[in-house]
Amino acid sequence: MGDGTLPPEVERGAVRRITVVGEDVLGRRCRPVTQEHFGTPELDRLIDDMFATNHVAHGAAIAANQVDVDLQLFVYDMEDDWGERHVGHICNPVLDEEPLATRRLVEELEGCLSVPGPYKPVARADHAIVRGQDRHGAPLVVEGRGYFARCLQHETDHLYGRLYLDRLGKRERRDALREMAELRDGVVARRAAMAERLGKG
Incomplete structure (x- = not known):
């Protein structure tokens, strides 16, 4: 975390x-997400739980x-390329598509x-705007550049059923899945250890 402080959602949330x-x-x-939610x-x-889960996974x-x-719905807690921390959530995000020329x-x-x-290397626009709603249904616009823009695009992709793997060529995707098979147990163990340290194991 950039400034070392935990968002209150992490404190409240379960992993x-x-x-x-x-x-x-x-x-x-x-x-x-609709009026019933x-x-x-x-x-x-x-x-709250998403913030806590993201935190213990170092996401x-x-x-x-x-x-x-x-x-x-997605939540975020991250620093951009310029050291500014962005913490928030958005429901029903829709990505503004910039013209190809710009x-x-x-x-x-x-x-x-x-x-x-x-x-793996993935090409993304270096500027992104997503429009949606907050947890109460009020309109919300989130804009990002650099790494934060990448994050907004990556998470919006998730909600449409797309992973970054789907943006890779066949060989790169195969390599990524092979690496995941080798590294997964260690990653999961580190997440579990972090959850234990926070008393959320």
Whole structure:
């Protein structure tokens, strides 16, 4: 964490199991968050749990289907390229598509909590805007550049059933899955140890 402080959501939340590539919930479009969800204790608890789960996994962000919940929601807690910390959540995010003529793609290494271990180069736009709603249903716009823009695109992809693996060529995807098979147990053990240290094991 950049400034070392834990968001209150992490303090309140419980750690949930993180889904792994191949599970059905990761491969389909999630259901929208609707009026029946907004402003409820259940949605608040889910957001808290997602923050806690993301924290123990040393993630930048996590989507609801990564904790096996079929809803269009992600949370984030990360530093961008300039050291600014971004903490928040968004429901029903829709990515603004910039015109191809003005879009600047940057290829950088990308990983995923649901693909534990490997990092592979993925081309993403260096600027992103997502529009959605907050936990109460109020309109919300989140804008990011650099690494934060990459994060917003990666998480929005999740909610449409896409992993970063789906943006790789066949050979790169095969290599990533092989590396995951080798590294997964160690990654999962480190997450469990972190949860124990926080008293959330």
